[in-house]
Amino acid sequence: MNDSSIEEVRPVLQARDVSVQFGGVKALTDVSLFVRPGEICGLIGPNGAGKSTFLNAATRLVNYATGSIMLDGQPLEGVETRDMIGRGVARTFQNLGIYASMTVLENVMLGAHHRLGGSFAKAIFAPLRARALERSNREKAMAVLEEVGMANLAARAAGSLAYPLQKRMEIARALAAEPKILLLDEPAGGLTHGEVHEFGALVDGIRRRRNLSILLIEHHMGLVMSLCDRIVVFHLGRNLAEGTPAEIKSNDAVIAAYLGKAA
Amino acid sequence: MRDLSLSTAIKLSLFAIVAASISVFAPAYALQQVAIAIAYAIAILGLNLLMGYAGQICLAQGTLFGVGAYVTAILNATYGVSPLATLPVAAAVSAAVGLLIGLPALRLQGLQLAIVTFGIAAAFPQLLLKLGSLTGGVSGLPVDAPETPGFMTDVPELWLYLIALACAGIGALLVSRVLFGDAGRALRAQRDNPQIAQALGVNLTRTRLWAFATSSALAGLGGGVFAIVSGFISPESFLAILSINIVIGSIVGGVTSMAGAFVGGLFMVFVPSWASDINLSLGNLIYGLALILIMMVARNGITGFIEKWISMIFRRAAG
Numbered sequence: 201m202n203d204s205s206i207e208e209v210r211p212v213l214q215a216r217d218v219s220v221q222f223g224g225v226k227a228l229t230d231v232s233l234f235v236r237p238g239e240i241c242g243l244i245g246p247n248g249a250g251k252s253t254f255l256n257a258a259t260r261l262v263n264y265a266t267g268s269i270m271l272d273g274q275p276l277e278g279v280e281t282r283d284m285i286g287r288g289v290a291r292t293f294q295n296l297g298i299y300a301s302m303t304v305l306e307n308v309m310l311g312a313h314h315r316l317g318g319s320f321a322k323a324i325f326a327p328l329r330a331r332a333l334e335r336s337n338r339e340k341a342m343a344v345l346e347e348v349g350m351a352n353l354a355a356r357a358a359g360s361l362a363y364p365l366q367k368r369m370e371i372a373r374a375l376a377a378e379p380k381i382l383l384l385d386e387p388a389g390g391l392t393h394g395e396v397h398e399f400g401a402l403v404d405g406i407r408r409r410r411n412l413s414i415l416l417i418e419h420h421m422g423l424v425m426s427l428c429d430r431i432v433v434f435h436l437g438r439n440l441a442e443g444t445p446a447e448i449k450s451n452d453a454v455i456a457a458y459l460g461k462a463a
Numbered sequence: 464m465r466d467l468s469l470s471t472a473i474k475l476s477l478f479a480i481v482a483a484s485i486s487v488f489a490p491a492y493a494l495q496q497v498a499i500a501i502a503y504a505i506a507i508l509g510l511n512l513l514m515g516y517a518g519q520i521c522l523a524q525g526t527l528f529g530v531g532a533y534v535t536a537i538l539n540a541t542y543g544v545s546p547l548a549t550l551p552v553a554a555a556v557s558a559a560v561g562l563l564i565g566l567p568a569l570r571l572q573g574l575q576l577a578i579v580t581f582g583i584a585a586a587f588p589q590l591l592l593k594l595g596s597l598t599g600g601v602s603g604l605p606v607d608a609p610e611t612p613g614f615m616t617d618v619p620e621l622w623l624y625l626i627a628l629a630c631a632g633i634g635a636l637l638v639s640r641v642l643f644g645d646a647g648r649a650l651r652a653q654r655d656n657p658q659i660a661q662a663l664g665v666n667l668t669r670t671r672l673w674a675f676a677t678s679s680a681l682a683g684l685g686g687g688v689f690a691i692v693s694g695f696i697s698p699e700s701f702l703a704i705l706s707i708n709i710v711i712g713s714i715v716g717g718v719t720s721m722a723g724a725f726v727g728g729l730f731m732v733f734v735p736s737w738a739s740d741i742n743l744s745l746g747n748l749i750y751g752l753a754l755i756l757i758m759m760v761a762r763n764g765i766t767g768f769i770e771k772w773i774s775m776i777f778r779r780a781a782g
Contacts, residue, residue: 297659
């Protein structure tokens with residue numbers, strides 16, 4: 201990919217000059233970011249840089265004061281939080297967004313609630329239709345669990361899994377939503393060095409099979425550098441840098457603010 | 464999955480055995496008391512969906528029960544509709560009233576919602592008195608006994624008991640349709656973490672309103688059954704304390720258990736009178752201590768307690 205061809209592709213997600221304020225505190229100031237179709241874009245920066253806040257803004261969990269976020273060229277202003285997943289944006293949460301008391305399968309099936317959800321009305325007045333939806337939801341959820349290598353854990357309570365598996369289950373749930381873009385917030389948290397490599401291969405495989413766009417927040421630099429096509433760096437709620445992994449590694453401002461000399 | 468359907472089958476057959484032995488061995492008067500307990504159990508089934516699964520509190524379940532009872536009584540006494548035919552109407556009207564309460568009330572949560580709904584429960588009996596031309600005021604309304612099939616005319620209470628049981632079966636079927644599927648998952652999801660549920664596309668308001676309406680419909684159905692089984696209703700049957708007693712029945716039975724609803728209904732009817740039987744002047748003391756004791760040893764209600772013991776015994780037996 202060279203720069204001139206890139207400009208012609210419409211980004212899946214495009215944020216321009218987004219600012220988010222919590223009371224008097226500015227969490228994000230005029231940040232911009234885009235993710236192209238089929239691309240893994242890294243979002244890195246020190247703690248408190250506003251990375252998760254950006255994800256929350258892009259999924260309408262927090263409101264942005266100024267700026268615009270477009271999804272497939274459509275502005276997100278006024279879209280309800282609950283409608284984001286139906287528009288193709290699925291995410292995972294930094295501090296786990298799982299339902300510990302539900303089984304792994306139930307958690308993943310919730311990912312398809314917006315597509316295969318049987319409403320109350322359906323459940324009460326059209327039970328056969330609801331049951332058919334439930335069956336197809338279960339089959340699809342099992343297929344996704346197979347894809348991430350967790351099919352054998354389907355009946356386990358989610359809360360009983362080790363932390364990295366809970367994170368992986370959360371990715372499976374996001375995939376069950378069949379999104380256009382996947383927003384991953386520190387998905388490799390808790391993994392050992394060896395596991396990170398395998399995890400990178402999993403994410404890359406998912407992207408290729410599904411031709412998915414991914415925005416990846418991660419502190420594990422080895423993973424970010426090897427997996428991402430492009431990296432955006434936030435610092436203190438602002439854009440600090442953007443470029444290929446090689447460019448970011450050698451960017452003086454990024455080294456000073458985040459990577460340090462060792463990188 | 465197979466384990467689940469097996470345990471459901473075991474529970475259902477146990478339930479059938481208990482229900483059948485009650486009909487055979489219980490004397491006629493007790494049979495009517497059990498039928499009333501089942502009427503309460505239907506209301507508790509609804510409340511369990513609302514409290515246990517939707518995580519919303521409602522201290523007006525007795526009021527919605529009363530609305531159902533009065534719909535049945537008014538339709539029967541004033542308009543001559545056959546008692547059984549009034550039951551769907553009782554459920555529908557209570558659901559509508561529940562929605563009316565739920566719409567503004569769900570903006571509030573938790574403690575505030577408790578107070579608002581209890582306010583409704585407190586106002587209801589007086590409202591019944593004020594609407595005397597419709598409700599018969601303080602003298603109440605009679606309800607015809609449903610026509611008893613020929614072979615049962617010796618024990619009409621048995622027929623009432625079977626009617627109550629059938630209605631409870633319909634109620635339980637309704638609740639299980641909601642709980643064991645996507646709607647139930649969405650309910651639990653919004654209860655355990657509303658923000659994540661929203662990110663998963665769950666419409667919080669709509670989900671909670673449906674839970675409120677379903678719970679209210681069951682309260683109304685239970686109320687209609689109560690009116691038929693009692694044969695007579697007056698405002699005194701629907702004082703504010705009834706709503707509290709239904710909540711107690713729900714929690715004592717086990718708030719996330721369908722079998723618990725029946726335990727709770729029986730508890731509501733029999734335990735206070737047993738307590739008074741032990742010692743008339745100390746009835747409330749004994750009842751109160753019983754409540755405290757149950758919550759100390761069985762936090763998840765009586766059914767939760769039993770399930771815990773059964774699974775422990777099974778594990779011991781397995782190794």
